[in-house]
Amino acid sequence: xxxxxxxxxxxxRTDFRDRAVxxxxxxxxxLVGLILLAGILAMAAFADVxxxxxxxxxxxxxxxxxxxxxEFPLGTxxxxxxxxxxxxxxxxxxxxxxxxxxxxSLVIGIGIGALSxxxxxxxxxxxMRVTELFQTIPPFLFTLALVAILQPSIATITTAIGIxxxxxxxxxxxxxxxxxxxxxxxxxxxxxxxxDARIIFLHILPNALAPVIVSxxxxxxxxxxxxxxxxxxxxxxxxxxxxxxxxxxxxxxIRTDPHVAAIPGVAIVIAVLALNLLGDGLxxxxxxxxxxx
Amino acid sequence: MxxxxxAVDGLSIAFQTRRGPLPAVRDLSFSVGRGEMLAIxxxxxxxxxxxxxxxxxxxxxxxxxxxxxxxxxGRDLLALDEAALRHVRGARISMIFQEPMTALNPVLTVGExxxxxxxxxxxVSRKAARERTLALLxxxxxxxxARRFAEYPHRMSGGMRxxxxxxxxLAGAPAVLVADEPTTALxxxxxxxxxxxxxxxxxxxxxxxxxxxxxxxxxxxxxDRVLVMYAGRKVEERDTRDLFxxxxxxxxKGLIAAQPRGLAARPQAGPGxxxxxxxxxxxxxxxxxxxxxxxxxxxxxxxxPLADDRCVRTVPPPRPAGSGLVACHHAGxxxxx
Amino acid sequence: MLTYLRRSAxxxxxxxxxxxxxxxxxxxxxxxxxxxxxxxxxxAATPEYMEALRRQFGLDQPLYIQFLRYLGNLATFDLGYSFxxxxxxxxxxxxxLPATLLLMGTAIGFALVAGCxxxxxxxxxAGKLTDTVISIVALLFYATPVFWVGIMxxxxxxxxxxxxxxxxxxxxxxxLGGLALVGDVALHLVLPAVTLGLFYLAIYxxxxxxxxxxxxxxxxxxxxRAKGVRLRRIAWRHVLxxxxxxxxxxxxxxxxxxxxxxxxxxxVFSWPGLGRLAFSAxxxxxxxxxxxxxxxxxxxxxxxxxxxxxxxxLLDPRIELG
Numbered sequence: 003x004x005x006x007x008x009x010x011x012x013x014x015r016t017d018f019r020d021r022a023v024x025x026x027x028x029x030x031x032x033l034v035g036l037i038l039l040a041g042i043l044a045m046a047a048f049a050d051v052x053x054x055x056x057x058x059x060x061x062x063x064x065x066x067x068x069x070x071x072x073e074f075p076l077g078t079x080x081x082x083x084x085x086x087x088x089x090x091x092x093x094x095x096x097x098x099x100x101x102x103x104x105x106x107s108l109v110i111g112i113g114i115g116a117l118s119x120x121x122x123x124x125x126x127x128x129x130m131r132v133t134e135l136f137q138t139i140p141p142f143l144f145t146l147a148l149v150a151i152l153q154p155s156i157a158t159i160t161t162a163i164g165i166x167x168x169x170x171x172x173x174x175x176x177x178x179x180x181x182x183x184x185x186x187x188x189x190x191x192x193x194x195x196x197x198d199a200r201i202i203f204l205h206i207l208p209n210a211l212a213p214v215i216v217s218x219x220x221x222x223x224x225x226x227x228x229x230x231x232x233x234x235x236x237x238x239x240x241x242x243x244x245x246x247x248x249x250x251x252x253x254x255x256i257r258t259d260p261h262v263a264a265i266p267g268v269a270i271v272i273a274v275l276a277l278n279l280l281g282d283g284l285x286x287x288x289x290x291x292x293x294x295x
Numbered sequence: 296m297x298x299x300x301x302a303v304d305g306l307s308i309a310f311q312t313r314r315g316p317l318p319a320v321r322d323l324s325f326s327v328g329r330g331e332m333l334a335i336x337x338x339x340x341x342x343x344x345x346x347x348x349x350x351x352x353x354x355x356x357x358x359x360x361x362x363x364x365x366x367x368x369g370r371d372l373l374a375l376d377e378a379a380l381r382h383v384r385g386a387r388i389s390m391i392f393q394e395p396m397t398a399l400n401p402v403l404t405v406g407e408x409x410x411x412x413x414x415x416x417x418x419v420s421r422k423a424a425r426e427r428t429l430a431l432l433x434x435x436x437x438x439x440x441a442r443r444f445a446e447y448p449h450r451m452s453g454g455m456r457x458x459x460x461x462x463x464x465l466a467g468a469p470a471v472l473v474a475d476e477p478t479t480a481l482x483x484x485x486x487x488x489x490x491x492x493x494x495x496x497x498x499x500x501x502x503x504x505x506x507x508x509x510x511x512x513x514x515x516x517x518x519d520r521v522l523v524m525y526a527g528r529k530v531e532e533r534d535t536r537d538l539f540x541x542x543x544x545x546x547x548k549g550l551i552a553a554q555p556r557g558l559a560a561r562p563q564a565g566p567g568x569x570x571x572x573x574x575x576x577x578x579x580x581x582x583x584x585x586x587x588x589x590x591x592x593x594x595x596x597x598x599x600p601l602a603d604d605r606c607v608r609t610v611p612p613p614r615p616a617g618s619g620l621v622a623c624h625h626a627g628x629x630x631x632x
Numbered sequence: 633m634l635t636y637l638r639r640s641a642x643x644x645x646x647x648x649x650x651x652x653x654x655x656x657x658x659x660x661x662x663x664x665x666x667x668x669x670x671x672x673x674x675x676a677a678t679p680e681y682m683e684a685l686r687r688q689f690g691l692d693q694p695l696y697i698q699f700l701r702y703l704g705n706l707a708t709f710d711l712g713y714s715f716x717x718x719x720x721x722x723x724x725x726x727x728x729l730p731a732t733l734l735l736m737g738t739a740i741g742f743a744l745v746a747g748c749x750x751x752x753x754x755x756x757x758a759g760k761l762t763d764t765v766i767s768i769v770a771l772l773f774y775a776t777p778v779f780w781v782g783i784m785x786x787x788x789x790x791x792x793x794x795x796x797x798x799x800x801x802x803x804x805x806x807x808l809g810g811l812a813l814v815g816d817v818a819l820h821l822v823l824p825a826v827t828l829g830l831f832y833l834a835i836y837x838x839x840x841x842x843x844x845x846x847x848x849x850x851x852x853x854x855x856x857r858a859k860g861v862r863l864r865r866i867a868w869r870h871v872l873x874x875x876x877x878x879x880x881x882x883x884x885x886x887x888x889x890x891x892x893x894x895x896x897x898x899x900v901f902s903w904p905g906l907g908r909l910a911f912s913a914x915x916x917x918x919x920x921x922x923x924x925x926x927x928x929x930x931x932x933x934x935x936x937x938x939x940x941x942x943x944x945x946l947l948d949p950r951i952e953l954g
Contacts, residue, residue: 134643135650137885138937139930142892143910147926150914151662170885227777231896234779235911249780253900260787267780275775351858377863385860392858397851401950402873411869412859447949463859 025287032283038276046093053087057243068261079248079262080255089269092245096273099160100226106164107171107221112214114168115175116202120183130176136169145228149237156239159232163225171217178210185209212288216281223277230270245270299326300470300503301350301388306363308345308354310586316361317586320346320527323363327471330497332504334514334535336550337524340583346524347475347507349373351390352380368470386416389464393476395456399448405459406432406444412466431462435492454485458492465496472497475507490517512554515539520619523547526583526594528610533619543621545599549579593624601625640938644931651930652706655923656699662919711924716916721924724909729928731801732894732905734817738825739897740883740890743832748879750833751840755875756867758845766837773834778893782827782900789823796823799902824901828893832886836879843875850874877948884940887933 026032045052062071066078076085118129148162182188183206191201230246232238238247245266252263306323309316320342327333335343348354350365352372365372367388372380389412392398400408406428413424425444432440435458448456457477464472474493478486494517497504508514511521515535522532523544531544542548581598584590593611596602605624613622693701705712711721754766773781790798797803797820802813847853848871856866895907902908906925913921945951 131646132650135647135654138647138888138933139651139654139926140888140891140933142889142895143926143929146895146910146914147658147919147922150917150922151658151919223775230777231779234777235896235899235914237914246777246779249777249783253783256783256787257791260784260791263780263783264787267777267784270780271772271776274777275771278771278775353854353857355854381860381862383860384858390858392851392855394851398855400852400856400870400874402948403869411856411861415859415861415865449950460855463855466859 026283029283029286031279032287035276035279035281035283038272039280042093042097042273042276045090046097049087049090049094053084053090055087057087057091058083067259068265076265077259077261079251080259081251085248085262085265088243088248089245089266091243092248092266092269093273095156095239095242095244096226096229096270099156099163099229100222100273102160103163103167103225103229104218104221106161107168107225108214108218110164111168111171112175112207115172116179116207118172119176119179120198120202120206122180126176129172133169133172136166139166141166142228142231145232146235146237149232154232154237154239156242159229159237159239163228167221167224167228171214171221174213174217175210178213179206182206182209216285216288219277219281219284223274223281226270226273226277245273299328300368301505302326302364302366303346303350304364304366306346306349306365307361308342308349308358309361311357311359316359318361318527318589319358319586320349323524323527323529325522325529325532327503327505329470329503330501331520332494332497332506332518334506334508334511334518334521335524336508336511336514336521338509338583340526341524342527343507343509343524344475347390347473347505350471350473350505351384351388352377353384353390382416385412385464385469386467387469388471388473389467389469390473390475391457391460391464391477393479395453395460395477395480396448398460399456401448404445404447405451405456406446409459409463409466412463416467427466428462431466432459434465434496435459435462437462452485453481454488457481457485457489461489461492461496465500465502468500469502471503471505473505473507476509477506478513479508479510486513490514493517510554511550523550526589527586528594529613529620529622530595531616531619531621531623533617533621537618541617543616543626544595544623545601545625546579546595549598553579593622636941640934640941644934647930647934648706648927649703651927652703653699655927656702658923659919660695706927711927712920714913714918714921716913716918717921721921724921725906725924725928728904728906728909729932731903732891732898732907733932735821735824735828735897735903735905736890736894738821739828739894740832742825743829743836744879744883746829747833747836748840748876750837751842752844752867752872752875754837754841755844755848755871758841763841767841770834770837773830774838776831778827778831779896779900781830782823782897785823785827786900796820799900801904820901820903824897824903827900828890828897831893832890835882835886839879839882840875843878844871847871847874873947877944880940880944880947884937884944887936887940888930891929891933 027036060081060083062074062078062084064078064080066074068075068077070077074084074086076089078084079088114129114133118126118133144166145162148165149159152158152162179202188201188205191205196204229238230244230249233244233246234250236247236250238244248266249263249270252259252261252266255262303326304324306320307318308320309318323342323346325333325335335346337343345354345358348358349360350372352375354360360373363373367383370383372383372388375383399405406425409428409431410421410424413419413427414421417424419427429440429444432443437443437455437458443451443455448459451459460477472493477493478489481489490513493504493506496502504518506514506518514521518535520532521535521538523530523538523546525546531538531542531547533543538547539551542551579598584594584597590596590607591610592608593599593602593606596606599606603624609624611622611624611626613620614626616626709722711725713719714721714724717724750766750770754763757763786798789796799820801820802816803820844867853866853870856870861870891906894905895910897903898905898907899911906929910922910925913919913925
C-alpha cells in the first residue's frame with residue numbers, strides 16, 4: 003500500500019543495537035524503572051555498610067513509628083527489629099532469589115522451547131504436553147508443596163520457583179525457534195552440514211534474544227512476588243530477613259501499628275514495578291512495536 | 296459534461312513527520328459526473344489509495360489533507376466536521392476496499408454488517424432494514440440471500456465477500472462509489488464478474504464510480520476516463536479510448552506497454568515518437584522515488600527515456616491535450632495537440 | 633464437537649496422570665518413608681496403624697507397583713485419609729471447594745468487568761490524561777503483592793473505616809438464614825474478592841487497552857467508518873467484541889495462577905476455602921492433604937479451561953470445536 007511504502011527503512015542490526023540503549027533511556031517509564039532498580043541494587047550492595055549487624059536481632063524498643071527515633075527512620079516491629087535494616091538486607095534476598103530463580107526457569111524454558119521448536123514432531127508433542135501440564139498445575143500451590151516438602155531455604159525456594167515458572171517462556175521460545183528454523187540463514191547452515199547444537203546456539207537463539215530478554219525481566223519480577231508470598235506464609239528461609247516475611251510479621255499489629263506491615267510492602271511494590279517498567283521499555287525498544295513485522 | 300457529482304480541486308495530502316510535512320499527493324484535481332466511471336491508475340506508492348481515503352475524509356495519521364477541496368454534490372467535504380462527515384459517508388459517498396478478507400468484521404454476520412449501513416443513516420425499523428439487506432444481497436447476485444444473511448464472513452469466498460462489500464456500499468444509494476483496488480485480491484474470472492457487477496450497477500443507478508487500480512488492463516473495458524498518477528501528481532487524464540490509442544505521457548506509455556494481453560500492440564493513432572512507442576516495455580525500469588527524495592523537476596525524469604535538462608529542473612505544468620490533460624515537457628513535440 | 637470432547641478427555645487424562653506422577657514423586661522426595669508422610673509426620677497414628685498403612689499401600693513392593701496402586705486409588709477418587717483432620721481428603725476438599733469457587737468467580741468477574749472497562753476507556757482516550765492515569769494505576773496494581781493489598785484493605789476498610797468485616801465468610805455471632813445470610817456472605821466477600829481481583833484487573837486493563845488499539849488499526853474498522861458508523865458504535869460493536877478474544881484466552885491461561893492467589897487471599901481473610909485448607913495442611917505437615925489439594929485444583933483448572941474454550945467459540949465464529 004502506498005502508505006507503508008513510505009515508512010522509514012528498517013535499521014541495520016548493529017545500528018539497531020547501538021541505538022537501542024539510547025532509545026531505552028529516552029522512554030520515561032523505562033528510565034524510571036532503571037533508576038528504581040539501581041536504587042534497590044545499591045540498597046542490597048551497601049546493606050552491610052549502612053546497617054551492620056543481623057537485621058533479625060532486636061535493635062531498639064518495639065513498635066517505634068517512623069520518626070519516633072532518629073536511629074530508626076522507618077521504626078521498629080513488635081520484636082524491636084529495625085525496619086530500615088530489614089528493608090536493606092531484604093533487598094539482597096529478594097534480588098538473589100528473584101534473579102537465580104529466573105535464571106533457572108530461563109535455562110529450563112529455553113532448553114525445552116529450543117528442543118521442541120527445532121526438532122518438531124514427536125519431541126515437540128511430548129515436550130509441549132509436559133509444558134501444558136506445568137501450565138495446568140497452579141504454579142503457586144506447586145511451589146508451596148515443593149518448598150514444604152524440601153524444607154524452606156534460599157536454595158530450595160529458588161529451585162522451586164524456577165521449576166514451576168518456565169512454561170510460558172518455553173512456549174515463547176518454541177514459537178521463535180520455529181520461525182527462525184525456517185529462515186534462510188538456518189536453512190543454509192543445515193545444508194552446509196552444521197551440527198544441530200551449532201545451528202541452535204549460533205544462528206537461532208541469538209536471534210530469539212529480544213523476546214527472551216523482555217520475559218527475563220518479567221520473570222524476575224514474578225519470582226520476587228512469589229518469594230515474598232512464600233515468606234509471607236511463613237515458608238521463607240528462617241535464617242534471613244525477607245520483605246514478605248516482614249509483612250507477615252507486621253500482620254499481628256495492623257490494628258495498632260499498620261506501618262510495620264505497610265513499609266516492606268512498599269519495598270516489594272517498588273522492586274516489582276521497576277522490573278515491569280524495564281520490561282515494558284525493553285519490549286517497546288527490542289520488539290520495535292511492530293516495526294519488524 | 297453537466298454538473299459533476301464529485302469535484303476535487305487542488306487536493307494535497309502530506310505525511311506529518313518530525314522533519315516537517317512530506318507531500319504525498321500534490322495539487323490533484325479531477326471530477327466525475329453522474330453514472331461516470333473514472334479510473335485512477337498508478338504504481339503503488341503514487342498516492343492513489345491516499346486520494347481515495349481523502350474523498351471520504353479517512354486519511355489516517357500521520358497523513359493529513361493540507362489543501363484543496365473535495366466537493367460532493369456541491370458541498371465541500373473537507374470543511375465538514377467528523378459528525379457531519381459521518382452522515383455523508385455510507386449515505387452519499389461510500390467505499391469498497393482491496394481486501395475483502397480483512398475489510399469485514401469477522402465476528403458479525405454479513406447481514407448485520409450490511410444492515411448497519413442502513414440503520415446508521417435512516418430511521419427505519421430493523422425489519423425494514425433486513426428486507427432491504429436481503430434485496431441488496433440479491434442485487435449483487437448472492438445466491439440464497441436468506442441463508443447468507445446469517446453467515447459469517449470467513450465462510451464465504453473472496454468474490455462473495457467482495458459482493459457483500461458492494462452491497463454494503465450501495466445500501467444508502469450513494470451518489471459516488473470509491474473502489475480501491477476491489478479486484479486485486481481476486482481470481483481473474485471473479486475479477487471480471489465483480490467488475491461487470493460494478494459497471495452494471497452504475498449504469499442502472501447512475502452512481503459515479505472512482506476506481507483505483509494499478510492495473511490498466513483490468514479497467515480498460517469499463518471506465519470512461521483514466522487519470523494517471525505518478526509520485527503524487529496527475530500526469531495524464533484522458534478518455535479511455537484516446538488514452539489507449541495514443542498515450543501522451545511516457546509513463547502512461549510504459550504502463551500500457553507493461554500490460555499483458557497485447558494491449559501495447561494496438562495500432563498507434565498518430566505518428567508516435569520514434570523509438571518510444573515501439574519499445575515494448577514489459578516493465579518500466581527503476582522505481583517510484585521516495586517521498587523524502589523527490590527530485591525538484593519532473594518526478595518521472597530519472598526513469599524517462601526522453602528526460603533532458605528542462606525535465607530535471609522544472610515540474611511540467613498540466614496542459615490541455617486531446618480529450619484531456621497531460622503534464623510532460625515533451626508531450627507536444629511530435630503530436631498535434 | 634465430538635472430536636473436541638474426545639480431545640479434552642484425553643487431555644484431562646494426561647494431566648491427571650502427570651499430576652499423579654508428580655505427586656507420587658513428591659511423596660517420595662519428602663524425608664521419612666511414605667507411610668509417615670501419609671499419616672502426618674509427627675506421629676498422629678499408632679505404630680500398628682502405620683504398619684497397616686505400609687501394607688495397604690504396598691510400601692514393601694517395588695516403586696512401580698506402588699505407583700500403580702496410587703493411580704488405582706486416584707481413579708476411584710480415593711485421595712487418602714487426613715489423620716490430622718480425621719476425615720478423608722476428598723471429603724475435606726469437597727467441603728471447601730465451593731467457598732474457593734465463589735471467591736474465584738467473584739474475583740474474576742470483578743477483574744474482567746472493571747479491567748476491561750478501564751482498558752476500554754484508556755484505549756478510547758489513548759494518549760490523553762485518562763489513559764495515562766489508568767495505565768499508571770494498572771502498573772501499580774500489577775506490581776503489588778496480593779497479600780499486602782489484602783492487609784492494606786483491611787487496615788483501611790475494616791480497622792479505620794469499620795465498613796467491612798476483617799475476615800471469615802459469615803458473622804459467627806449472628807445465626808442468619810435465607811436472604812440475610814446471602815447478604816452477610818456478600819459483605820464478607822467484598823474485600824477478599826477485590827484483593828484477589830485487583831492484580832488481574834491490572835492485567836486485563838493493560839491487555840484490553842492494547843487489544844483495542846490493535847483492533848482499531850484493522851481494516852474492518854476503516855470499513856465501518858467508511859459506511860458512516862458512529863465512533864461510539866464502532867468502539868462498542870466492532871472493536872470491543874474483537875478485543876475481548878485475547879482476554880478470554882488469557883483468562884484460561886491464568887486460572888492456575890488465580891487459584892494460587894486464592895490461597896494467599898484466603899489466608900489473609902480466613903476465608904474457609906481450599907487455600908486456607910492448604911495453608912493448615914502445610915503447617916501440620918499433612919502432605920497427603922496438600923497433594924490432594926494440588927491434584928484437585930489442577931482438575932478444576934482443566935475443567936474450567938474446557939468451559940473457557942466453549943465461551944471462546946461463542947465469541948469467535950471462526951473457531952469451531954474439533
